[in-house]
Amino acid sequence: MLIQQILLKILHTFQQERTVSAAYHLLKGKRSGQTIHDVGLFNLYSYFGLLPKLARHKFDEQIDLMFAKSIIIIEENGFYTMTEQGKQLASKPVRLSFDGWHYRGNEHLFFGRLSLIIQSLSHQLHQKKAFIPIEKNEQVQQWVRQFLVRHQYQKGMLQQAIYSEMSASLSESAIEENMKDILMYRLTGYNEPGFTWQQLAFGYNMQEMDVQLHYISALHTWLNELYREKTQYPLLNEIMQNIRVEVVLTASANATAQLYRTGRTLEEISHIRRLKMSTIEDHIVELAMNEPNFSIEPFVSNKEQQQILGAVEAYDTKRLKTLKELLPQLSYFQLRLTLAKGATHI
Amino acid sequence: MNLQSALKQHFGYDAFRPGQEEIIKNIVAGRDVVAILPTGMGKSLCYQLPGYLFQKPVLIVSPLLSLMQDQVDQLKQMGEKRVVALNSFLTPDQKRYALHFLEEYRFIFVSPEMLLQPQVKARIQAMELSLIVADEAHCISQWGFDFRPDYLRIGEILPESNRPPILALSATATDTVLADIQSYLKMNEPFHYMHAVNRDNIHLVKKLFSEREEKIEWIIEHVKNTAGPGIIYTQSRSKAEAISLQLLQQNISAAAYHAGKEPQDRQFIQQQFLAGQLEWIVATNAFGMGVHKENVRQVIHETMPATLSNYMQEIGRAGRDGKKAVAFLLYCDGDEQFAKFIASEDLPKNIHVDRFTEVMAAGEQPQSLLANGEMSEVVFRVLSYWLARESAEEVKNRMLNLQIKKFEEVQLVLKLIEGAECMRKQVVQYFGQQLTKPQENCCSNCGIDVSELVEERDPSKTMIKMTNWQHRLKKILLINS
Numbered sequence: 001m002l003i004q005q006i007l008l009k010i011l012h013t014f015q016q017e018r019t020v021s022a023a024y025h026l027l028k029g030k031r032s033g034q035t036i037h038d039v040g041l042f043n044l045y046s047y048f049g050l051l052p053k054l055a056r057h058k059f060d061e062q063i064d065l066m067f068a069k070s071i072i073i074i075e076e077n078g079f080y081t082m083t084e085q086g087k088q089l090a091s092k093p094v095r096l097s098f099d100g101w102h103y104r105g106n107e108h109l110f111f112g113r114l115s116l117i118i119q120s121l122s123h124q125l126h127q128k129k130a131f132i133p134i135e136k137n138e139q140v141q142q143w144v145r146q147f148l149v150r151h152q153y154q155k156g157m158l159q160q161a162i163y164s165e166m167s168a169s170l171s172e173s174a175i176e177e178n179m180k181d182i183l184m185y186r187l188t189g190y191n192e193p194g195f196t197w198q199q200l201a202f203g204y205n206m207q208e209m210d211v212q213l214h215y216i217s218a219l220h221t222w223l224n225e226l227y228r229e230k231t232q233y234p235l236l237n238e239i240m241q242n243i244r245v246e247v248v249l250t251a252s253a254n255a256t257a258q259l260y261r262t263g264r265t266l267e268e269i270s271h272i273r274r275l276k277m278s279t280i281e282d283h284i285v286e287l288a289m290n291e292p293n294f295s296i297e298p299f300v301s302n303k304e305q306q307q308i309l310g311a312v313e314a315y316d317t318k319r320l321k322t323l324k325e326l327l328p329q330l331s332y333f334q335l336r337l338t339l340a341k342g343a344t345h346i
Numbered sequence: 347m348n349l350q351s352a353l354k355q356h357f358g359y360d361a362f363r364p365g366q367e368e369i370i371k372n373i374v375a376g377r378d379v380v381a382i383l384p385t386g387m388g389k390s391l392c393y394q395l396p397g398y399l400f401q402k403p404v405l406i407v408s409p410l411l412s413l414m415q416d417q418v419d420q421l422k423q424m425g426e427k428r429v430v431a432l433n434s435f436l437t438p439d440q441k442r443y444a445l446h447f448l449e450e451y452r453f454i455f456v457s458p459e460m461l462l463q464p465q466v467k468a469r470i471q472a473m474e475l476s477l478i479v480a481d482e483a484h485c486i487s488q489w490g491f492d493f494r495p496d497y498l499r500i501g502e503i504l505p506e507s508n509r510p511p512i513l514a515l516s517a518t519a520t521d522t523v524l525a526d527i528q529s530y531l532k533m534n535e536p537f538h539y540m541h542a543v544n545r546d547n548i549h550l551v552k553k554l555f556s557e558r559e560e561k562i563e564w565i566i567e568h569v570k571n572t573a574g575p576g577i578i579y580t581q582s583r584s585k586a587e588a589i590s591l592q593l594l595q596q597n598i599s600a601a602a603y604h605a606g607k608e609p610q611d612r613q614f615i616q617q618q619f620l621a622g623q624l625e626w627i628v629a630t631n632a633f634g635m636g637v638h639k640e641n642v643r644q645v646i647h648e649t650m651p652a653t654l655s656n657y658m659q660e661i662g663r664a665g666r667d668g669k670k671a672v673a674f675l676l677y678c679d680g681d682e683q684f685a686k687f688i689a690s691e692d693l694p695k696n697i698h699v700d701r702f703t704e705v706m707a708a709g710e711q712p713q714s715l716l717a718n719g720e721m722s723e724v725v726f727r728v729l730s731y732w733l734a735r736e737s738a739e740e741v742k743n744r745m746l747n748l749q750i751k752k753f754e755e756v757q758l759v760l761k762l763i764e765g766a767e768c769m770r771k772q773v774v775q776y777f778g779q780q781l782t783k784p785q786e787n788c789c790s791n792c793g794i795d796v797s798e799l800v801e802e803r804d805p806s807k808t809m810i811k812m813t814n815w816q817h818r819l820k821k822i823l824l825i826n827s
Contacts, residue, residue, distance in 0.1 A: 125824075136415075187819075
């Protein structure tokens with residue numbers, strides 16, 4: 001099953017330095033410092049917030065299953081070790097690509113809006129004014145109503161315009177053809193009800209959860225295509241309003257970043273913002289993790305970076321405590337910065 | 347006031363369905379009404395039409411959220427904008443807005459829980475209403491199968507004098523339930539309308555098996571060879587999934603339906619069923635409300651329902667078009683034990699009563715029992731209500747009586763299977779009515795020839811084939827066929 005493959009990948013990437021709960025928080029998209037830190041440190045951007053509604057007991061079921069299959073061994077404190085079999089399985093690539101970091105479950109909101117727009121336009125095409133809306137959320141209904149009015153749907157031209165954008169963008173997207181079928185069969189039209197997960201799962205001989213993961217992957221890929229070619233797909237980009245998560249820095253880190261860019265030292269920033277030095281350092285680490293062009297040279301020399309990365313490799317660990325013991329002359333701040341930066345290069 | 351022309355004007359119908367006109371006439375005359383009408387027989391029109399005759403809002407108390415949503419959707423679909431649903435789904439902002447403009451609405455739906463909130467209660471008591479409707483009124487009765495303590499307290503908000511008429515609506519109510527409804531609602535010599543319980547176009551069949559697996563085998567064979575559309579009722583989600591999967595493997599278009607499905611999936615299933623794309627639905631009792639399909643030909647109960655009321659309500663979804671339909675009740679030794687378990691599952695047990703009183707005596711908040719999972723929401727709700735009014739011993743006794751009563755209900759269903767008396771007669775008598783004349787092909791106990799009642803399945807009617815995405819998109823958005 002796909003979900004197990006994904007879990008295995010996450011657990012393997014954590015190099016047994018986290019508890020299984022960390023994998024759960026990652027999939028749920030928990031916005032705690034630790035989870036966000038892990039995302040960068042282990043380069044797990046694609047899986048962050050992949051399943052925001054994942055119930056703990058469903059997650060535990062999968063973990064238990066992997067335990068029963070001797071893929072992992074759970075220790076009492078919640079940590080785990082991977083068996084040889086598990087390591088072997090984890091080395092296989094996950095065939096699907098995700099972009100959890102940028103969408104975090106918002107892809108469902110996008111599809112909800114799109115579904116209701118398509119349903120409305122399909123009914124309008126058949127001169128049906130009244131129908132039971134497929135989307136019950138009143139905010140989504142309100143949003144769609146405004147969208148339709150703004151684009152003068154009464155003229156009956158919007159159908160063709162949306163069709164063209166959808167058809168062109170899906171053709172351009174690197175999504176398997178049958179996964180595009182799944183996307184379109186989750187839509188509803190006049191006299192054309194959508195298909196349930198059970199029906200799709202049966203049709204493609206897959207588990208329901210796997211169909212759902214394929215669907216999410218297809219949505220992420222499609223949304224990224226739409227984002228890349230903004231000007232080509234103006235209507236769909238409008239439906240994408242507030243779907244993509246662009247502000248990756250916390251507000252406070254952003255404030256620190258702005259001061260840093262004007263040439264202030266960390267001490268000065270700490271003084272100006274009346275924040276502890278350690279907090280400012282946290283912000284700098286966050287910055288390093290999220291900005292590919294951010295240089296950490298002012299804080300860790302190139303030689304020191306090589307030392308740290310060398311130790312990571314030689315001892316196969318990213319555990320800060322271990323690294324500090326190996327390189328006592330370097331500060332935790334330097335270690336974290338280098339790991340954060342290193343992660344973005346992998 | 348000419349009701350006929352009002353009906354035509356607001357709903358476009360030429361004639362009332364049985365009972366509707368009498369009920370509405372009495373309401374208009376200011377009289378309380380108790381109306382027992384099966385689902386699908388135009389229950390909601392009985393308060394919808396008065397909504398257009400009066401100048402003041404109609405208040406509809408509805409205990410089942412899904413049903414409330416369905417009725418709101420229905421009204422909105424008809425183009426009615428002055429309708430609001432006050433329930434726990436509202437955000438604080440939406441609620442404030444709705445309460446502020448409450449007089450402006452024509453139809454106000456409210457859940458019993460919401461109605462008892464001081465703010466809502468005060469607001470409603472202060473305004474003038476034209477009619478108060480208690481929907482699913484059997485829930486008001488402690489003997490009803492969906493006991494809702496908050497619904498019992500609906501009487502608290504009703505003004506003693508000078509109040510608008512009350513309309514109590516239910517699809518199912520026995521004599522004891524009726525008596526409860528009238529007393530809790532403090533109704534004043536209400537007019538009674540009882541629709542005939544008997545549905546003579548639905549033929550009743552029972553099938554006995556010695557092994558559980560044989561039931562499933564029979565269902566698969568039967569569904570393979572006879573024509574739908576049909577509904578199979580089971581008692582668990584996993585069974586609904588398993589049976590539907592087996593049907594799919596036989597190339598029969600079937601789908602599982604239960605409360606664990608995403609709302610979107612539930613809508614897809616209902617729409618497919620209505621559009622005739624789906625032959626069979628395998629459901630728990632979560633399925634049925636709000637589904638208005640006329641041509642259901644078969645209902646199969648994979649195992650026995652907990653009460654005759656449930657049985658009638660579920661088989662009543664067949665043959666709404668008046669054409670013949672068949673209801674199959676399958677039984678295997680020991681099924682009644684399972685039905686009893688299901689029926690009493692939600693009842694508070696002695697241990698719950700003890701824990702509740704312990705916590706209260708210790709001066710702690712009983713809510714903690716709910717939070718830590720020691721009791722279900724239903725158990726908590728029932729105990730909070732009764733322990734505020736009676737001693738622990740009395741409550742225990744009350745619960746024991748309820749359990750006995752529920753077991754008796756199961757026994758009555760069992761009698762359909764074990765007894766030799768006409769099945770139809772047993773059901774009709776349960777509702778305090780009599781059969782007027784014997785009928786042909788009545789039931790398994792009177793003698794029945796099923797082959798005359800079900801048609802052969804057309805095997806070409808298999809699942810709809812999926813086409814490619816471009817074709818699908820074009821069909822939805824561009825082709826006006």
